[in-house]
Amino acid sequence: MFIKKVIVDQVRNLSHVSLEGFESFNLLVGPNGSGKTSFLEAVALASQGRSFRSHKITHVINHEDSTLSVFIEAEDRHGLNHRIGIRRNRQNQFQVRVNGEGIHSLAELSHVLPILVIDNEAFQLLDGSASVRSRFLDWGVFHVKHEFYHQWRIYSRALKQRNELLKSGHSNQDEYDVWDEHILNAGFAITQYRLAFLQVFNIHFLQYAKMFDPLFADIALGFKTGWDRVNHDVCERMPEDWLDEGSLSDKFRSNLSQDIRYKRTQLGAHRADLHITINKMDARDVLSRGQKKSLICALKLAMAKTLKQTMARYPVLLLDDLPAELDTEHLNAVLSVINDEQYQAFITSVDTQLGNNNMPLKARMFHVEHGKISTANGDINA
Ligand SMILES: Nc1ncnc2c1ncn2[C@@H]1O[C@H](COP(=O)(O)OP(=O)(O)OP(=O)(O)O)[C@@H](O)[C@H]1O
Ligand SMILES: [Mg+2]
Numbered sequence: 001m002f003i004k005k006v007i008v009d010q011v012r013n014l015s016h017v018s019l020e021g022f023e024s025f026n027l028l029v030g031p032n033g034s035g036k037t038s039f040l041e042a043v044a045l046a047s048q049g050r051s052f053r054s055h056k057i058t059h060v061i062n063h064e065d066s067t068l069s070v071f072i073e074a075e076d077r078h079g080l081n082h083r084i085g086i087r088r089n090r091q092n093q094f095q096v097r098v099n100g101e102g103i104h105s106l107a108e109l110s111h112v113l114p115i116l117v118i119d120n121e122a123f124q125l126l127d128g129s130a131s132v133r134s135r136f137l138d139w140g141v142f143h144v145k146h147e148f149y150h151q152w153r154i155y156s157r158a159l160k161q162r163n164e165l166l167k168s169g170h171s172n173q174d175e176y177d178v179w180d181e182h183i184l185n186a187g188f189a190i191t192q193y194r195l196a197f198l199q200v201f202n203i204h205f206l207q208y209a210k211m212f213d214p215l216f217a218d219i220a221l222g223f224k225t226g227w228d229r230v231n232h233d234v235c236e237r238m239p240e241d242w243l244d245e246g247s248l249s250d251k252f253r254s255n256l257s258q259d260i261r262y263k264r265t266q267l268g269a270h271r272a273d274l275h276i277t278i279n280k281m282d283a284r285d286v287l288s289r290g291q292k293k294s295l296i297c298a299l300k301l302a303m304a305k306t307l308k309q310t311m312a313r314y315p316v317l318l319l320d321d322l323p324a325e326l327d328t329e330h331l332n333a334v335l336s337v338i339n340d341e342q343y344q345a346f347i348t349s350v351d352t353q354l355g356n357n358n359m360p361l362k363a364r365m366f367h368v369e370h371g372k373i374s375t376a377n378g379d380i381n382a
Pocket of ligand 1: 011032064
């Protein structure tokens with residue numbers, strides 16, 4: 001997707017911004033607190049219906065207003081225009097329109113304009129809990145395999161019901177049977193989708209990681225299903241050699257007494273995780289901050305490439321303060337992948353160095369100041 005126009009109203013300090021004339025690379029430059037991240041947040045709102053910075057929409061809506069809105073016009077690879085509009089208010093109500101039609105689920109919205117964000121929070125992909133990594137993985141699976149969402153909903157509902165039973169102390173297996181059946185069937189299907197996705201993703205991830213830093217020469221991506229402790233090397237072994245529905249079912253059912261003790265379901269696809277090792281050591285224990293950032297870029301760009309390769313979808317990249325933590329060599333390596341793969345990127349930075357030294361040909365710079373955004377030639381769009 002290629003964003004051609006963005007109109008933002010009342011997103012944080014951006015009371016009204018209307019911008020067009022974007023290029024493949026769009027650099028938003030301005031001092032601290034000027035509104036750079038808020039602009040990326042606005043774009044993310046139109047893609048996902050929510051902010052990547054805050055769970056509470058009241059924090060995102062301008063303090064002096066009660067409703068925010070974002071409108072985006074974007075063109076797909078076939079030259080077709082898509083118009084997305086979203087309004088959200090402090091009462092948590094939302095209105096979404098895509099090409100003039102109302103849509104009722106935010107999940108549906110994210111299919112229209114896939115975006116990938118790299119910001120400070122992205123470090124959680126390495127340092128955070130398993131759920132951050134499985135959410136990242138599932139975002140990709142959701143985009144390439146539409147049945148995934150259906151199975152995931154069945155799974156989540158059944159898991160919720162089962163956990164309710166556990167909380168209220170039920171101990172008879174019969175009472176669990178109906179939910180266990182759903183959890184096992186949907187959980188196995190979800191895991192198969194995840195593994196099929198990882199087969200493709202892993203190739204791109206290893207390629208980018210090795211390209212970004214020689215230290216990553218001996219890198220490996222492992223996957224935990226959520227019901228066994230083994231860290232399966234997703235590249236070396238084919239899933240059909242080790243993925244066994246019987247083993248899931250046995251382990252799951254024989255764990256009931258533990259589940260009752262802890263009052264929640266301990267095993268299953270909801271406990272899946274990704275595990276990155278370098279020379280067989282856990283990446284998060286051995287990497288510097290800058291190296292972690294390069295690795296995160298490799299993960300996100302591998303995700304973009306998997307979508308591009310399997311679905312011909314080009315996600316838009318929102319790169320908040322991309323130059324932070326990266327030296328020129330590492331920054332250039334990341335920029336050259338974005339350039340070669342022809343993704344559209346919105347990059348924020350506190351200085352124009354990226355623009356002066358490394359800015360590729362198809363680039364445009366925007367100045368951000370006190371919630372106003374102007375193009376580099378001085379036109380104020382506010
Ligand atoms: N709900 C809100 N209403 C109005 N202003 C807000 C709201 N939430 C945050 N702000 C302010 O909006 C401004 C822009 O914040 P933003 O995070 O976009 O800045 P930035 O340009 O990315 O800065 P930095 O370089 O420090 O990352 C800040 O001054 C912030 O305090
Ligand atoms: Mg910022």
